[in-house]
Amino acid sequence: MTETLMDVHARLRPRPGRLLVDGRWLDGGGARFEQIHPVNNRAMTTVEEAGEHGVNLAVAAARKAFDEGPWPRMPAQDRKRILQPIVERIYAAEEEAVRIANDSEYGLTGTVYTTDITRAFRAAHAIRSGSVGINGYSGTPNAPMGGVKRSGIGREGGWPAIEAFTELKTISINLDA
Secondary structure, three states: OOOOHHHHHHHHOOOOOEEEEOOEEEEOOOOEEEEEOOOOOOEEEEEEOOHHHHHHHHHHHHHHHHHHOOHHHOOHHHHHHHHHHHHHHHHHHHHHHHHHHHOOOEEOEEEEOOOOHHHHHHHHHHOOOOEEEEOOOOOOOOOOEOOEEOOOOOOEOHHHHHHHOOOOOOOOOOOOO
């Protein structure tokens, strides 16, 4: 079974206001902010920004791991074996995010943030809302607007709204008369 984000959080037990860099907990030295759970809107922990020193340590640790570790010399099959569980967790997190988004009685709009356009469209199609923005949201006057579930039925704006105020009529002409 794939771990959820909450499972990982519980296993790592982040320390409020501290950062995990190169296997060690460090004080960040920057401003603090709360990490809010997307379902219940409760603070899960307090996180401190790394600050210049913490960022430099993290970059140096990553560079050392890449330069001195086995990764660059590892066969592609072995790298895939290591990365595959990470990919599975990412997709499981995507499914969890869509499930959380759809677990609402409302469905007016939604937004998906990612650099992967295929993933963006997959999530946008799976989210039950009247419209979905990718990497931001802005309404356009010529696009229909409306929701699903308790956010309404039908659409306003765009051609569907114009069609609601028109009556279609067929007129035929006999040119031989």
